[in-house]
Amino acid sequence: MTTVFSEVAERCARVVGPCDVVADLSWPHGEATVLALRGADGREWIAKTIRQERNYVRERDAYLSWASPLNGYVPELIHHDDELRLLLLSRLPGELLFGHPDELSPDVHFQAGALTRRLHEVAPPEADPEFGARLLRKFEDVVSRADGLVPAEGVAFTGRALRELVALPPPEVVPCHRDNQPRNWLIDDVGVVRFIDLGRVERDVWMADLYRLHFDEWVTRPDLREAFLAGYGRRPSAADLALFRTYNAYSAVSTIVWAHEHEDPAFEAHGRMMLAKVLDGPA
Incomplete structure (x- = not known):
């Protein structure tokens, strides 16, 4: 596990408890790192760190402003960390x-x-x-x-x-x-x-x-x-x-x-x- 993965998992663990990175779901373009996390009790989350500040703010604000009425049909924002440009999201069911x-x-x-x-x-x-x-x-x-x-x-x-x-x-x-x-x-x-x-x-x-x-x-x-x-x-x-x-x-x-x-x-x-x-x- 890379240092970046470890840092993200450690920061997320402060919010949801101990968890491990179980998959790297990032796309090749490199604009974001998207990790699947799993806790000891089987719960799963998505941790997303975003390279560019503008893109991070846009996505964070979209979850804060517009996601609630679509509850269950888009991920829920569990936590955000502006320093790491990190979004911790619920993992929705499905493929x-x-x-x-x-x-x-x-x-x-x-x-x-x-x-x-x-x-x-x-x-x-x-x-x-x-x-x-x-x-x-x-x-x-x-x-x-x-x-x-x-x-x-x-x-x-x-x-x-x-x-x-x-x-x-x-x-x-x-x-x-x-x-x-x-x-x-x-x-x-x-x-x-x-x-x-x-x-x-x-x-x-x-x-x-x-x-x-x-x-x-x-x-x-x-x-x-x-x-x-x-x-x-x-x-x-x-x-x-x-x-x-x-x-x-x-x-x-x-x-x-x-x-x-x-x-x-x-x-x-x-x-x-x-x-x-x-x-x-x-x-």
Whole structure:
């Protein structure tokens, strides 16, 4: 067991009693260390230490502000330590749906849509007058780091679409998961779907919680999109779809650059696929 693992387990033990690290559940990108802990009585928790201060604060505040109404369907924050950037969470029952036999089940996507709607409604929607301008600034920062990585056509289209967005009335934003996909969904042994990893949760347009699915599970399975929307209880308007295309263009460009910076060629290729799909036609 590494020194870091030992320090995390020791700090968590002050809260929940003696416990051991039983699994390292971290993703390869290195932005967080995620450990499964087990106490002598068999109880289990998740300990998550987050590399960047901004990301830690965002996730901590998401649990403090928005998780309670979803009790039992997202992890419970047991303890947080700002010095270590540590979150101690309950461990929910179930297996990851990523790679699971039910990953492409319409019922799973229906449940995910319904749970997404519950998340979006934990706080009232708010108009965000800075939404377009903020996205444009982020895009300009990403492009400044792109160094020729992104096709010129993609840069031109995205910049033009974002400048048009700035001129439109401000969209409403709601609490969004923003990494809404089967690798952050669990399914238990009776088929109940739950969400994990609130690391990217913040206010955004509601369709932000569709974009990862749009470019992955739903590409060849439009029935899953229909099931999700049925569970969500809302269909996108023409204005929603126009905004979604702009959002997806920015997300694709950002994905390409982020993945390149983190030496993740598979994710970079995924970003290029996303951008090609956006440029090919409407969302």
